[in-house]
Amino acid sequence: MVKVRHWSRPQPFQAEVTEKDLKLVEEDISEDLQPGEVLLESVYLTVDPYMRVHGEPMGEHKTMFGEACLKVIRTRNGEFPLGTLALAFSGWRTHYLSKDGKDLRPIPFDLGSLSPSVTLGVLGMPGLTAYFGFRLLEPKAGEVCVVNGAAGAVGSIVGQLAKHKGLTVIGFAGSDEKCQWLTKELKFDYAFNYKKISLENALKTAAPKGVDVFFDNVGGEFFHQMITKHMAHGGRISICGSISNYNDTEKQKFPQINMDVLMNELTIRGFNILTYAKEFQTAWNEMVPLVKTGELKFKETVFDGFDKMPNAFVGLFKGENTGKAIVKASNYP
Ligand SMILES: NC(=O)c1ccc[n+]([C@@H]2O[C@H](COP(=O)([O-])OP(=O)(O)OC[C@H]3O[C@@H](n4cnc5c(N)ncnc54)[C@H](OP(=O)(O)O)[C@@H]3O)[C@@H](O)[C@H]2O)c1
Structure with missing residues (x-):
């Protein structure tokens, strides 16, 4: 028997999410596999903001959802030999039993010397979100781009893609250290600590003629102020997320933006990364070489140990x- 640990969420999240909302559960899985079965151990797991707003699954023994990069530790499936790495939406669990391998995806590009963790970050769902969400904005060289959540998984890539394209990039993040990383290492033109400076004051110098493209990870008041005060005529907005609202207990009242959208002829587009699944290869063709040469930089905040899932x-x-x-x-290889 293999001892399997997984995190469940017995009750709905209440307002601000806490570690106590999650419960560690232990189960046994038989090591005697049937033909076609693959037993894998999670190597890297991801935590993402969407897990806060996703309704299911819930219950004492239901595993929190999410993607993982796993290695094969027992197999009766020729397509997944021992030691192979694979990706799966296997949830917050130490081990995963695949019945036929159909729910496993091989790593979709050559990792070279990159850590397998990139499959969940810069070259995984967040990096792809940055790529397709930024493309939606139809950005042009010389334009001004604002991205919030700028030092996060998605935002840090959006800003760099915008720099590559020749835009002036203004990032907003929640600490001075994050802002320094954005300007010094990622070469953002400006980065502001939104906890210390108002949007008004920041954009007075950084975007005196208004903002052409706005990639929104945060929503709420930031979104409202951008639409009503800071967009240039013909500006485009990509609504990627709204993390400032995920802990809200009541649905926000929609802000009064109609006349601002009309007068400035703004375009606001929401998107879901899963819609672009058929085009992921296009993004990897572009992004993998940039990551390997270091032209596209990334950072990971790594929490060591499966027990740290709730903290992360x-x-x-x-x-x-x-x-x-x-x-x-766990370790790989
Ligand atoms: N549309 C899609 O298909 C799609 C796909 C992936 C992600 N998303 C969304 O994209 C956004 C970014 O995701 P991510 O994975 O890159 O997360 P992330 O930025 O790596 O992590 C979350 C960050 O959000 C900031 N934050 C937290 N609470 C905040 C608040 N109340 N106000 C302002 N900032 C706050 C924090 O940074 P600071 O220190 O800067 O506050 C935190 O580090 C999320 O809204 C997520 O739901 C959407």
Whole structure:
């Protein structure tokens, strides 16, 4: 028998998410596999903001959902030999039993010397979100781009893609250290600590003629102020997320933005990364070489040990991560 640990969420999250909302459960899995079965151990797991707003699954023994990068530790499936790495939506668990391998995905590009954790970060769902969400903005060289949540997994990539394209990039993040990383290492033109400076004062100098493209990870008051005060005529807005609202107990009243959208002829687009699944290869073709040469930089905040899943998750809502929040559950190779 293999001892399997997984995190469940017995009750719905109440307002601010806490570590106590999650419960560690132990189960046994038989090591005697049937033909076609693959037993894997999680190597890296991801925690993402969407896990806060996703309704299911809930219950004492239901595993929190999420993607992981796993290694094969027992197999009766020729497509997944011992030691192979694979990706799966296997949830917050130390081990996963695949019945036929159909729910496993091989690593979709050559890792080279990169850590397998990149499959959950810069070259995984968050990096792809940055790529397709930024493309939606139809950005042009010379334009001004604002991104919030700028030192996070998605935002840090958006800003760099915008720099590559020749835009002036203005990032907003929640600490001076994060802002320094954005300007010094990622070469953002400006980075502001939104806890210390108002949007008004920041953009007075950084974008005196208004903002052409706005990639919104935060929503709420930031979104409202951008639409009503800071967009240039013909500006485009990509609504990626709204993390400032995920802990709200009541649905926000929609802000009065109609006349601002009309007068400035703004375009506001929401998107879900899963819609672009058929095009992921296009993004990897572009991004993998950039990451390997270091032209596209990334950072990971790695939490060591499967027990740290709740800490890593709750930390997302307190700004504890810079770049991608990752949990390292076991060693590879
Ligand atoms: N549309 C899609 O398909 C899609 C896909 C992936 C992600 N998303 C969304 O994209 C956004 C970013 O995701 P991510 O994975 O890159 O997360 P992340 O930025 O790596 O982590 C969350 C960050 O959000 C900031 N934050 C937390 N609470 C905040 C608040 N109340 N106000 C302002 N900032 C706050 C914190 O940074 P600070 O220190 O800067 O506050 C924190 O580090 C999220 O809204 C997520 O839901 C959408």
